[in-house]
Amino acid sequence: MSVLIDKFDVFAGGFWLTLQICVLAAIGALILGAVVAVLRISPVPPLRAVGTAYVNTFRNLPLTVVMFFAAFGLPALGSNADFLRIPVLDSLFNRLGTDLPYFRFALIALVLYTAAFVCEALRSGVNAVPAGQAEAARSLGLTFGQNLRYVVLPQSWKASIVPLGSVIIAMIKNSALIGFFGVVGDLSATADQLTGAEGYAFIPVAIGISIGYLIMTVPLGALLDRIEKRQAVAR
Amino acid sequence: MTTGEPLIVLDSVNKWFGPLHVLDEVSLSVGRGEVVVVIGPSGSGKSTLCRTINRLEPINSGAITFDGQPLPAEGKALAKLRSEVGMVFQSFNLFAHKTILENVTLGPIKVRKEKPAVARERAMALLDRVGIANQADKFPAQLSGGQQQRAAIARALAMQPKAMLFDEPTSALDPEMVGEVLDVMTSLASDGMTMVVVTHEMGFARHAANRVIFMADGQLVEDAPPAEFFANPRSERAKDFLSKILTH
Numbered sequence: 001m002s003v004l005i006d007k008f009d010v011f012a013g014g015f016w017l018t019l020q021i022c023v024l025a026a027i028g029a030l031i032l033g034a035v036v037a038v039l040r041i042s043p044v045p046p047l048r049a050v051g052t053a054y055v056n057t058f059r060n061l062p063l064t065v066v067m068f069f070a071a072f073g074l075p076a077l078g079s080n081a082d083f084l085r086i087p088v089l090d091s092l093f094n095r096l097g098t099d100l101p102y103f104r105f106a107l108i109a110l111v112l113y114t115a116a117f118v119c120e121a122l123r124s125g126v127n128a129v130p131a132g133q134a135e136a137a138r139s140l141g142l143t144f145g146q147n148l149r150y151v152v153l154p155q156s157w158k159a160s161i162v163p164l165g166s167v168i169i170a171m172i173k174n175s176a177l178i179g180f181f182g183v184v185g186d187l188s189a190t191a192d193q194l195t196g197a198e199g200y201a202f203i204p205v206a207i208g209i210s211i212g213y214l215i216m217t218v219p220l221g222a223l224l225d226r227i228e229k230r231q232a233v234a235r
Numbered sequence: 236m237t238t239g240e241p242l243i244v245l246d247s248v249n250k251w252f253g254p255l256h257v258l259d260e261v262s263l264s265v266g267r268g269e270v271v272v273v274i275g276p277s278g279s280g281k282s283t284l285c286r287t288i289n290r291l292e293p294i295n296s297g298a299i300t301f302d303g304q305p306l307p308a309e310g311k312a313l314a315k316l317r318s319e320v321g322m323v324f325q326s327f328n329l330f331a332h333k334t335i336l337e338n339v340t341l342g343p344i345k346v347r348k349e350k351p352a353v354a355r356e357r358a359m360a361l362l363d364r365v366g367i368a369n370q371a372d373k374f375p376a377q378l379s380g381g382q383q384q385r386a387a388i389a390r391a392l393a394m395q396p397k398a399m400l401f402d403e404p405t406s407a408l409d410p411e412m413v414g415e416v417l418d419v420m421t422s423l424a425s426d427g428m429t430m431v432v433v434t435h436e437m438g439f440a441r442h443a444a445n446r447v448i449f450m451a452d453g454q455l456v457e458d459a460p461p462a463e464f465f466a467n468p469r470s471e472r473a474k475d476f477l478s479k480i481l482t483h
């Protein structure tokens with residue numbers, strides 16, 4: 001087990017990188033997912049169709065395939081995803097601004113994929129609001145946007161928050177894939193490095209990595225449990 | 236009672252839910268200040284008729300005009316039209332996360348862009364008119380059904396609508412609360428509000444309505460003044476319907 005102490009800096013580095021991509025991907029997926037959710041519930045049929053097509057595509061493809069498209073498709077299109085080199089953000093999350101584009105590619109794939117699930121979590125919250133609420137708002141003359149803002153969303157976020165949390169936890173675990181698509185040094189890639197190149201025993205390394213993921217996921221899960229209990233009491 | 240051109244006109248309106256023909260060549264016109272009560276057996280299309288008038292349900296063919304204008308399609312113009320037509324639902328549909336006062340002021344503030352103080356003042360006057368001014372700061376769940384429905388009427392009136400649609404406003408109420416809601420509606424009717432009311436309250440139909448419309452299987456079967464309709468309904472369907480509800 002000494003590897004946990006000897007190679008603490010490697011684990012910590014992997015943890016930090018995984019945390020970075022997860023924070024960025026969570027922000028991206030929440031924003032994109034919200035946009036897709038608005039499309040899916042919009043009164044305009046073509047917009048609804050776009051939203052539905054998006055969800056059906058990304059929810060039903062394996063993340064690996066989406067990663068493949070991002071890692072091999074974007075370069076083939078001549079893109080290095082440089083639009084993600086966002087000033088300020090890239091000094092906080094240093095991999096965002098590197099010349100090697102794989103972190104950005106992986107981030108895009110994770111965002112695209114997770115946004116489909118975020119959309120559905122938000123929509124399940126909206127569906128939990130009785131249809132009569134939105135109908136009453138429409139009959140007063142509120143526009144679609146006003147209806148969402150003043151009537152539906154204030155009542156739906158409560159029902160969305162727990163499924164959203166589950167989506168983010170799943171995303172953190174899914175991020176373990178990025179090591180296979182050229183991102184060097186995330187938490188799961190740490191295993192490869194330590195057991196392969198440096199010859200450490202597998203089990204202790206795996207335990208170290210598990211601890212890293214659990215540090216991110218367990219508090220989130222506990223928070224969700226608390227929110228869920230509070231909502232149960234309020235009901 | 237009726238003056239000038241009618242306020243609401245339905246011309247050969249057809250509506251299908253899938254294979255179900257819910258509105259079958261329905262033509263109807265409602266004059267300004269007129270009170271039209273819609274009755275008929277369950278599933279005959281009364282709610283659907285009511286909901287087509289502010290386009291909560293779009294129609295498949297035919298035409299509907301409100302105040303001389305054809306109903307606009309989705310968008311700003313439709314929102315404006317809806318703001319001019321008050322709607323009261325069977326299940327009240329008060330905004331659950333807002334107080335009664337906020338329920339009544341939301342439309343005037345957000346749709347009409349009124350100053351909050353102005354909207355509040357009129358809201359309080361309306362709540363007073365329907366007898367629940369003392370409930371203004373409570374949430375809908377804290378009120379009785381009858382109080383909630385009166386709040387919902389006040390919410391619709393706050394938009395100063397040209398017409399009011401009621402879809403079985405008293406059907407979800409305990410019997411002892413029906414009267415308080417009907418009283419408010421009767422006073423609205425006598426103030427000259429144009430009203431389309433789907434209801435099973437035959438007393439209200441007799442006393443407050445100018446016309447009674449009887450629907451069956453999506454068709455408008457009879458259209459007559461209440462005295463005439465109740466004394467001698469012409470169709471078998473209406474006779475049958477009346478014999479069923481009046482014996483209870």
Ligand SMILES: Nc1ncnc2c1ncn2[C@@H]1O[C@H](COP(=O)(O)OP(=O)(O)OP(=O)(O)O)[C@@H](O)[C@H]1O
Nearest residue numbers: 252253255257275276277278279280281282283284
């Ligand atoms: N959204 C919908 N989708 C499919 N069918 C519907 C829908 N709304 C209503 N219907 C059907 O259309 C028919 C007419 O419904 P509607 O609600 O207008 O009847 P109603 O006269 O108001 O009946 P009730 O007295 O029970 O309220 C019914 O058979 C109903 O099942």
Ligand SMILES: [Mg+2]
Nearest residue numbers: 281282283403
């Ligand atoms: Mg009905």
